[in-house]
Amino acid sequence: MPGVELSGIEGPVSAVLFLQAINSTFDTMSALNSSPWTSENFGADPEKAKTSREYVTHSVVVSGALCIIAAYIARSWWPLIGMAVSNAYLWWIYDRALQRGACAGSTDWSGT
Numbered sequence: 001m002p003g004v005e006l007s008g009i010e011g012p013v014s015a016v017l018f019l020q021a022i023n024s025t026f027d028t029m030s031a032l033n034s035s036p037w038t039s040e041n042f043g044a045d046p047e048k049a050k051t052s053r054e055y056v057t058h059s060v061v062v063s064g065a066l067c068i069i070a071a072y073i074a075r076s077w078w079p080l081i082g083m084a085v086s087n088a089y090l091w092w093i094y095d096r097a098l099q100r101g102a103c104a105g106s107t108d109w110s111g112t
Contacts, residue, residue: 014078021067021082028063029056029090036097042108043101056094060087 033055042048067083 014076017070017074017076017078018082021070021079022086024066024070025059025063025083025086025090028066029059032059032062033094036093039094040097040101040104041106043098043103044105045107048107049098049102052094052098056091060091063087 033052039049039052042052063083064087067079071077071079
């Protein structure tokens with residue numbers, strides 16, 4: 001982004017932008033997807049795993065768009081950095097949950 005500097009806004013405001021981007025990313029994941037625990041309990045059901053991955057992708061795209069807009073308005077990279085850190089973690093944790101569920105054979109709440 002032209003004119004956007006990493007330090008863009010000094011000290012405490014940069015920290016708030018970074019934390020708000022993380023919060024926005026986690027809120028988006030909450031709104032569009034369930035929990036990793038739920039994904040783990042249905043991980044062996046291919047159709048449910050597919051829809052879980054679809055909603056994780058939606059969450060990454062939506063939170064990314066919101067944080068890009070926030071970074072542009074703030075003229076700071078911190079919203080993008082916060083979004084990247086939290087989206088990477090959330091992508092990993094949901095993928096791990098689905099893999100664990102698939103390995104355990106979990107297709108419903110009873111774990112079977």
